[in-house]
Amino acid sequence: MNEQDSPTTGGEVTPTGEFGSGAVRLDQGHVVGDGGIPERFENPGFGPHIHRGTDLDEVAAKRAERIVGGLFLLSIVGTLAFVVAYFAIDKHSTVFIPGIGQTNALHTALGLSMAATLLGIGLGAVQWAKTLMPDEEEVEMRHPMRSADEDRSKFVEILGDGAESAHLTRRPLIKYTLGGALGLFAVPVVLPLIGGLGPLPEDDLSVSFWNGHKEEDGSYPNKPMRLMRDPQNTPIKASDVTIGSVFHVMPEGLLDLEHHILEEKAKAAVLLMRLDPDDIKSQKEKDWGHQGIVAYSKICTHVGCPVGLYEQQTHHLLCPCHQSTFDVTQDCKVIFGPAKRPLPQLPITVDDEGYLISKGPFKEAVGPSFWERGSA
Amino acid sequence: MSTETLPTGRPADQLRDGDKPAHAAPSAAARKAGGFAGWIDDRTSAAKPVNYLLRKVFPDHWSFMLGEIAMYSLIICLLTGALLTLWFIPSAGHTIYDGSYVPLRGQMMSEAYASTLNISFDVKGGLIIRQIHHWAALMFIVGLTVHMFRVFFTGAFRKPRELNWVLGTILALLAIVEGFAGYSLPDDLLSGTGIRAMEGFVQTAPVIGSYLAYAIFGGPFPGEMIIPRLYSAHVLLIPAILVGLFIAHITLVAVHKHTQFPGPGKTNDNVVGYRVMPVYAAKAGGFFFIVFGVIALISALFTINPIWAYGPYDPSPVTAGSQPDWYMGFADGALRLLPGWLEFSFLGFTLSLNIALGALVLLPLVYTVLGVYPFVERWITGDEREHHLLDRPRNNPTRTGIGMAAIVAYSVFMFAAGNDIIAIKLGMSINDITWAFRIGLFVLPPIAFWVTKRICLSLQRHDRELALHSRESGRIIRGADGSFHERHDALTDRERWILVQHEPVAPLQLTPEYDENGVARPAARKDRLRAKLSHWFFKDAVNPVTPAELAAAHHDGHHAEALEASDHDAIEQGADTDSTGLSSGSPVRD
Ligand code: HEM
Ligand code: FES
Numbered sequence: 001m002n003e004q005d006s007p008t009t010g011g012e013v014t015p016t017g018e019f020g021s022g023a024v025r026l027d028q029g030h031v032v033g034d035g036g037i038p039e040r041f042e043n044p045g046f047g048p049h050i051h052r053g054t055d056l057d058e059v060a061a062k063r064a065e066r067i068v069g070g071l072f073l074l075s076i077v078g079t080l081a082f083v084v085a086y087f088a089i090d091k092h093s094t095v096f097i098p099g100i101g102q103t104n105a106l107h108t109a110l111g112l113s114m115a116a117t118l119l120g121i122g123l124g125a126v127q128w129a130k131t132l133m134p135d136e137e138e139v140e141m142r143h144p145m146r147s148a149d150e151d152r153s154k155f156v157e158i159l160g161d162g163a164e165s166a167h168l169t170r171r172p173l174i175k176y177t178l179g180g181a182l183g184l185f186a187v188p189v190v191l192p193l194i195g196g197l198g199p200l201p202e203d204d205l206s207v208s209f210w211n212g213h214k215e216e217d218g219s220y221p222n223k224p225m226r227l228m229r230d231p232q233n234t235p236i237k238a239s240d241v242t243i244g245s246v247f248h249v250m251p252e253g254l255l256d257l258e259h260h261i262l263e264e265k266a267k268a269a270v271l272l273m274r275l276d277p278d279d280i281k282s283q284k285e286k287d288w289g290h291q292g293i294v295a296y297s298k299i300c301t302h303v304g305c306p307v308g309l310y311e312q313q314t315h316h317l318l319c320p321c322h323q324s325t326f327d328v329t330q331d332c333k334v335i336f337g338p339a340k341r342p343l344p345q346l347p348i349t350v351d352d353e354g355y356l357i358s359k360g361p362f363k364e365a366v367g368p369s370f371w372e373r374g375s376a
Numbered sequence: 377m378s379t380e381t382l383p384t385g386r387p388a389d390q391l392r393d394g395d396k397p398a399h400a401a402p403s404a405a406a407r408k409a410g411g412f413a414g415w416i417d418d419r420t421s422a423a424k425p426v427n428y429l430l431r432k433v434f435p436d437h438w439s440f441m442l443g444e445i446a447m448y449s450l451i452i453c454l455l456t457g458a459l460l461t462l463w464f465i466p467s468a469g470h471t472i473y474d475g476s477y478v479p480l481r482g483q484m485m486s487e488a489y490a491s492t493l494n495i496s497f498d499v500k501g502g503l504i505i506r507q508i509h510h511w512a513a514l515m516f517i518v519g520l521t522v523h524m525f526r527v528f529f530t531g532a533f534r535k536p537r538e539l540n541w542v543l544g545t546i547l548a549l550l551a552i553v554e555g556f557a558g559y560s561l562p563d564d565l566l567s568g569t570g571i572r573a574m575e576g577f578v579q580t581a582p583v584i585g586s587y588l589a590y591a592i593f594g595g596p597f598p599g600e601m602i603i604p605r606l607y608s609a610h611v612l613l614i615p616a617i618l619v620g621l622f623i624a625h626i627t628l629v630a631v632h633k634h635t636q637f638p639g640p641g642k643t644n645d646n647v648v649g650y651r652v653m654p655v656y657a658a659k660a661g662g663f664f665f666i667v668f669g670v671i672a673l674i675s676a677l678f679t680i681n682p683i684w685a686y687g688p689y690d691p692s693p694v695t696a697g698s699q700p701d702w703y704m705g706f707a708d709g710a711l712r713l714l715p716g717w718l719e720f721s722f723l724g725f726t727l728s729l730n731i732a733l734g735a736l737v738l739l740p741l742v743y744t745v746l747g748v749y750p751f752v753e754r755w756i757t758g759d760e761r762e763h764h765l766l767d768r769p770r771n772n773p774t775r776t777g778i779g780m781a782a783i784v785a786y787s788v789f790m791f792a793a794g795n796d797i798i799a800i801k802l803g804m805s806i807n808d809i810t811w812a813f814r815i816g817l818f819v820l821p822p823i824a825f826w827v828t829k830r831i832c833l834s835l836q837r838h839d840r841e842l843a844l845h846s847r848e849s850g851r852i853i854r855g856a857d858g859s860f861h862e863r864h865d866a867l868t869d870r871e872r873w874i875l876v877q878h879e880p881v882a883p884l885q886l887t888p889e890y891d892e893n894g895v896a897r898p899a900a901r902k903d904r905l906r907a908k909l910s911h912w913f914f915k916d917a918v919n920p921v922t923p924a925e926l927a928a929a930h931h932d933g934h935h936a937e938a939l940e941a942s943d944h945d946a947i948e949q950g951a952d953t954d955s956t957g958l959s960s961g962s963p964v965r966d
Contacts, residue, residue, distance in 0.1 A: 037924045041876045044869040046641035046648075091500050092476065100677055107503045111676020114504065118669030125662025133655045140433040140647045142633055142764055145536040197591035204596055205579075205586055230692060248692060263596040266572070266691035298692060303576025303711070303731060304597075305569055308694030320694055321573060322712045323796050323806055336807055338711055338730050340719035368576035369728040370586040374721055 046137075054131045064131035068124050075120025081113035205370060209251045209268040210346060210361040224357040226252040227272060227295065227348065235355040236272065241293050244312045247272040249295065251358065267366055269298040269306060270346055272356070273328055275315060282331035288347040293356065295346040296332050299367040300324060302339035317343070341369070434656045435636035435649035439526045441663060443629075445519035448667040449512045450622065456509040457558075457611065463499055465491040466561065466607035468600040477684055485563075485688035488603050492562040492683055507675035513558060514680070515671055517551050517703045524548060528749075528779050530766035532635045534759070538750040540628040543621055545747040549739070550618050552703050557610035559681075559701055563603055566681075568689025570700055571602060577735035580728040598689070638765045638877045640870040645764075699793065709792030710734035713814050742786075756909045758884045770839070771878045773832035774913045780828040781821035788817045829916070836918040843867070843875040843921040844929040880919035884910035 053060040085106065095105040146152075168175055207214075212221040226235045230248040233255040241247065249270040257264060277292040285294055296317070300307045305321035315328040316335070324337030332343040344366050347359035365373045402410065417423045434440075467487040473480050475490065477497045495502035524544060527533055533541035556574075560567045575597045578589040594601030633647045642648050650656050687693070700708055711734040718730035753775065754760070769776045791798070792813040799806040846867045852860055867875075884907055 037927055039922060039924075041869075041873065041920075041923055043643060043877070044640050044873050047870050086500060091498070097677070103679070104503065106500065107507075108676050110501050110504045111507070111672055115669045115673035115676060118665045118672055120669075122662045122665030122667075122669055125658045126666065129655050129658035129662065133658060134650075135655075137436075137648050138433050138651055139641075140633065142645050142647060144762060145632070194591070198594040198601070199590060201586040201590045201596075204590075250692075260596075262598050262689075262691060266597050269692040303573045303580075303735070305572060306692050306694050320796075321569070322708070323810075324716075334716055336810075338714050338716055340716035340728070340730060368579045368731070369719060369726045370579040370589075371581075371583050371725055371727070372586065373726050374724040 049136055052131065052135060055135075061132065064127070068128045068132070071120050071124030071127060073120070075117050075124065078113045078116025078118075078120055082110060082117060085109035085113055205267075205367070206365040206373065207267075208362060208366060209254050209264045210358055212361075220361070222360055224349075224351070224359060226351070227270065227356040227358065228252050228255065230269070231255065237354050238290060238293060238350045238356055239354060241272065241274045241356075243274050243276055243292070245274055246310045246312075248298070248308075266304075267299065270295050271298045271307070271310070271317070273310065273315075275328060279315065279329050281329050285331045285345060288345050288359070290349050290356065293348065294328065295348045295356075295358075296326075296328070296343040297346065297362060297366040298343075300339060301334075301341040301343060301366075302337070302368065304367045307343065429630070430651070430653040430657075432630065432633075432652050432656075433647045433649045434652065435634055435647055436659075437637055439530075440634065442519060442523035442526050444660060444663055445667055446516055446523050447622070447626070448664045449516035449519050449671070450618065451664070452512040452668055452671060453509060453516060454615065454619070456505050456512065457615075459505050460495065460509060461611060463491060463495045463502060464488070464561070466604050468563065468598070468603045480684065480687070483688060486603065488561060488563040489683070489688045492564070496684060504672070504675055507680060508671055509558075510680045511671050511675050511678075513555055514701065514703075515667070517548075517555060520544075520548055520551060521703075524746075525779070525783070529769040529776055530635070530637075531763065531772060531775065532766055533750040534763040535750075535754065536762050537628070537632055537635075538754075540625060540632070541750050542747050543625045543628070545743050547618065547621050547625065548746075549743045550614055550621070552739070554610060554614040554618060555701060555703055557606045557614065560606050561603065561610060562681075562683045563689050564683040565686040565689050565693060566683075568598065568691075570704075571598065571689075572691065573735075577731060580731040581736060582727055582732070598691070633764070635764050635766050638768070638874060640873050642765065644762070647764075699797075702790070705793040706786055706789035707734060707738055709789040709795075709813075710738050712795055712810065713789070713792050713817065715814075753913075755906065756884075756913050757881075758906075758910065767878070770832040770835040773829040773836070773916070773918075776832050777825040777829035781825040784824040785817065785821045788813055788820060792817075833916060833918055839875040840918065840921050843872050844926060876920040876922075878920055880922075881914050881917050883907065883914040 054064045055061075089106040089109055091104075091106050093105045094102050095108060096102050097108065163169055207220065210225060212223055212225070214220060227247075227249045228235055228251065230250045233250070235252070236247060236249070249272045250265065251268050251270075254261065254264050254268055272293065272295045274293045277286060280286050280289075280292065280294070286292075288294070298306050298308065300319040300321065302319065302322055302324050305319050307317050307319040307324070307326065309318040309320060310316075310328075311318065317326040317328060317332065319325075319337070319339070322338050324339035325335050326332040326339075326343050327335045331345065334340060334342060344362045344364050346362055348356055349359050351357045413423070465487045469487045470484055471487050471490050473483050473485055473490050473493065475481070475493050475498055477493050480493065492506075495506055497503070527541065527544070556570070560571050560574075575589055575593060578592060579585045581588055589597070592602070592605070593599045594605070634649075636642050636648060639648075650659075699705070711731065714730045714734050716730050718733065719726065719728045721727075767775075792810070795806055795809045795813060798804075799809045802809070854860055
C-alpha cells in the first residue's frame with residue numbers, strides 16, 4: 001500500500017498502533033517472499049509529468065487567457081444587467097418562459113443576471129487555475145497525530161503539578177465544595193428557563209370550546225351550543241344537511257373570539273356528515289347523532305392534522321398527513337394507517353328552531369395521544 | 377516531484393521562471409502589499425501561520441468538492457438569511473393583509489406570514505433572496521449527505537478522523553433541525569401543519585409529553601410563542617453552533633491533512649496535491665461562486681415553497697398532499713409505516729409508540745448509529761493505525777455493503793412518505809403500497825447488502841484478473857503449439873499499482889478462552905463475539921495479487937488461465953479465476 005506498509009519479512013505480523021508501521025492482519029498463509037520475490041508490490045512512485053497544451057504552446061496559453069478574461073467580463077455584464085433590471089423592471093410585471101410558464105419578470109431577470117455575475121467569476125477562476133496555474137503536484141509529508149512521548153508525559157505532569165500546587169489534593173474541603181458549586185451553578189440559569197417556558201397543561205388538552213367557559217371552581221357549564229358553519233359562522237338547520245353532504249363546523253361563539261381563536265379551533269374543529277341511518281353500524285353513533293347526522297372531531301388522533309377528505313361512497317374519512325382512514329359507518333374507527341384511536345364523536349341534537357346543537361362536549365380528549373389522556 | 381527533467385526552451389518554463397519573485401526584483405505592487413502585510417505582522421506575528429496555511433497542499437479529487445458544496449451552501453444560507461431578517465417579522469400577532477398579492481388581500485393572518493408575502497411581492501429582489509435561501513438550504517443538506525457518503529465509503533472516518541466524523545454527524549443532525557425551524561417560520565398552511573405535527577410528536581413523549589409541549593409552545597398549540605422561539609433558534613442559536621462546529625470540522629481537516637486516493641507515489645505518509653496559493657485558492661474560491669451561481673440560476677427558474685399559494689395557517693382547513701422538505705421525509709415515512717397497534721393504554725396511561733418511535737426515537741437513533749460506526753468498525757477490525765490513504769469502496773466489500781443497506785433503509789422510509797402519491801400514480805391501493813414498504817424495510821436492506829458485497833467482490837476479482845493477465849485485448853492468437861489464446865496487453869507498474877496497492881486482510885484471531893494455566897479468561901465471551909464479527913467482516917475477502925502470483929502467472933505465460941486452478945494461493949484468496957468453475961468467494965480461512 002505504501003513504502004511503510006510494504007515488505008514485511010516473515011509471515012507473522014501482529015497489529016501495532018505505531019504510525020506507518022508494518023502491515024497488519026497479513027494473511028499468514030499468504031505467499032511469503034521466496035526466491036527473492038517480495039511479499040507486496042512496491043509503490044512505483046510518480047509517473048512523468050504530462051504537460052498541458054497551455055504549458056507548451058503560447059498560442060494555447062493566450063487562448064486560455066482570453067477565455068478567463070471573457071468569463072470575468074461576463075460577470076461584469078451580469079452585474080450591470082442586474083442593476084438595470086433592478087431599476088427598469090416593474091416588480092409586478094410577468095413574463096412567459098417556455099417550459100416554466102408565467103413568472104415574475106423582475107425576479108427572473110435578477111436571478112439570471114446574478115447567476116451570470118457569480119458563474120462568470122467562478123468559472124473564470126477555475127479555468128484560470130486549470131489552464132494557466134502550475135499543475136505539477138507537490139508533496140507534503142504527514143506527521144503522526146500523536147505528540148511526542150515527552151510532551152504527553154509533560155502534560156500529565158503539568159496537570160498533576162497544578163493540582164498539587166493549588167493544594168487540590170491536600171485540601172478536600174476545597175475540592176468538594178468547588179465541585180458542588182460548579183455542579184450547581186447552572187441552576188440559576190436553567191430554572192427561570194424551565195419555569196418560564198410555558199404554563200402547565202392541567203386539563204387543557206382534555207377539554208375544548210364545546211365544554212363552555214371554565215367556572216371559578218374549575219367545572220364546566222357543558223351547556224348546548226349551536227353548530228356553526230366554518231368560516232361563514234352561520235347556524236346549520238338539520239334539514240339543510242342532505243345525505244352525502246359534509247360541513248366544516250365550529251362551536252357557536254368561537255369565530256367571534258378576539259383572542260386565542262387558533263388555539264380553540266385546533267381542538268374544537270368538527271366535521272358534520274349525514275349518512276343513511278341504515279348504513280350506520282354503531283348504535284352509540286346513532287344515539288349521539290340526529291337522524292343519520294353525525295359530528296366528529298376533525299383533529300386526527302394520530303398527530304393532529306385536520307382530517308378533511310371525505311369519500312361519500314365509502315363513508316371514509318382520510319387524513320392527508322399520514323393517510324389514516326376512519327370509517328364513519330363504524331363510529332370513525334381506524335381502518336387503515338398509523339392512527340390508533342377513533343375520532344371522538346360530538347353528541348348532537350336539534351333545538352326548537354331546528355338548528356343543530358351539541359348535546360354536550362367531547363367525552364374524551366381530541367387530537368394526538370398523550371400520556372395522561374385516559375386519566376382525565 | 378516530476379522525475380523527468382524538463383526540456384528547456386518551452387514557453388511555459390520561461391513564463392514560470394520569469395514569474396518567480398526570487399529571480400525578479402519585487403514590483404511596486406508587491407512592495408506595497410508587503411508593506412501592508414508587514415504592518416499587520418508587526419502587530420500579530422501572523423506571517424508564519426499564514427505562510428504555513430498558504431503553502432498547505434490539498435489533494436485534488438472531484439469527490440472532495442462535496443464537502444465544499446455543503447460549506448458554501450451554508451455560507452450562502454448565512455448571507456441570504458441575514459438579508460431576510462431585515463424584512464421578516466417573527467410574530468404570530470394577527471394582522472390584515474393589504475399588500476400587493478391580490479388573492480389574499482383583506483385576509484386575517486399572522487405578521488410572520490404577511491411579512492413573508494411582503495418579501496415575496498413588495499421587496500424588490502426579495503423573492504430571489506428567499507428562493508436562494510431555501511434552495512441553498514436544500515443544497516446544504518444534499519451536499520453534506522453526499523459528502524458523508526463519500527467519507528463513509530472511502531473509509532475516511534478511520535483513525536485519526538473519528539472525531540471529525542462525530543462532528544460531522546452532529547452537523548448533519550443540526551442541519552435538519554435548522555432546516556425544520558426555518559421551514560416553519562413563514563407560518564403558511566403547510567409549515568403550520570408541520571408545526572402541528574411536531575406538537576403531536578412532542579405530546580406523545582412518555583410521561584412528560586403534554587408538559588413538554590406546553591413548555592415549547594408556551595401554552596396550548598399554536599399560541600403566539602412558537603414563531604419567535606423558532607426564530608431565535610433558527611437565526612441565532614443553531615447557526616452559532618453550526619458555524620462553531622463547522623470551524624472545528626474544517627480545522628481538524630487542516631490538522632489531519634486531507635486524505636487522498638491511492639495511486640503511484642501516494643503513500644500513507646504524504647499528501648500529493650496543489651498548494652493553497654494559488655491553485656487551490658483559485659479552484660476553491662472559484663467553486664464558491666459556481667455553487668452560488670448555480671443556486672441563483674435554479675432560484676431564478678424554479679419556484680420553491682410558494683407560500684402565497686398555500687394561504688395562512690389555520691388548524692382546520694385541509695392540506696391535501698402535504699409533504700415536508702425532503703430531509704424530513706424519512707421521519708414522515710416512518711410515521712406512515714408504524715402501525716397503530718403500537719399505541720398502548722394501561723392504568724389510564726397512554727403510550728403511543730406508533731408515533732414516538734418514528735418521531736422521537738428514530739432521528740437520534742439514526743445519528744447515534746452513524747456517530748459510533750467508526751468505533752464499531754475499529755473494534756471489529758482491531759485496526760489501530762492511522763489511515764490517510766482512502767479505500768476504494770470495492771476493497772472493503774462489507775463496509776460498502778453496510779453503507780448501501782443503510783441507504784436503502786433510509787430510502788424506504790423516505791419513499792414511504794410519498795405512499796399516497798405513489799398509490800395514485802400507480803393506481804394501487806394505499807394499503808398495499810404501505811404493506812410493500814413495511815416488508816421492504818426488512819427485506820431490501822439485506823438484499824442491498826448482499827448484492828453490493830457481491831458486486832464489490834467481483835470487481836475485486838476483476839482487478840486481480842487485470843493485474844495478473846493485464847487487459848483482455850479481445851484478440852485471439854494461435855500459439856506455436858496450435859492452441860488458441862487471447863492476447864493480453866501488459867500493464868505498466870503504475871497502472872498495476874492501483875489494482876494491487878491495498879492491504880490483504882484477514883479476520884482477527886481468537887485469543888484462547890483459557891490462558892496457559894487453564895484458567896478461563898473473563899473477557900473470552902467478548903472476544904468470541906469480536907472474533908465472530910471480525911470473521912463476518914472479512915470473510916470472502918479477495919486479497920490483492922502478490923508479486924509471487926504475478927511471477928507465477930507470467931511464468932506460465934499463455935497457459936495462465938488453466939494453470940491458475942492449481943495455484944493454491946490464488947484459490948485460497950478467493951480468486952475465482954480458474955477455468956474449472958471453482959466456486960467463488962471461498963473464505964480466507966476460519
Ligand atoms: C455542515 C455540514 C458539513 C460541512 C460544511 C462539511 C465540510 C467539510 C469539508 C469542506 C471537508 C473537506 C473536503 C472534503 O473532504 O469534502 C470535510 C471533510 C470531512 N468531513 Fe465534513 N462537512 C459537513 C458534514 C459532515 C458530515 C455529516 C460528516 C460525517 C458524518 C462529515 C465528515 C467529514 C470527515 C471525516 C472529513 C475528513 C475527510 C477527509 O479528510 O478525507 N462531514 N467536511
Ligand atoms: S396526522 Fe392524521 S394520519 Fe398522521
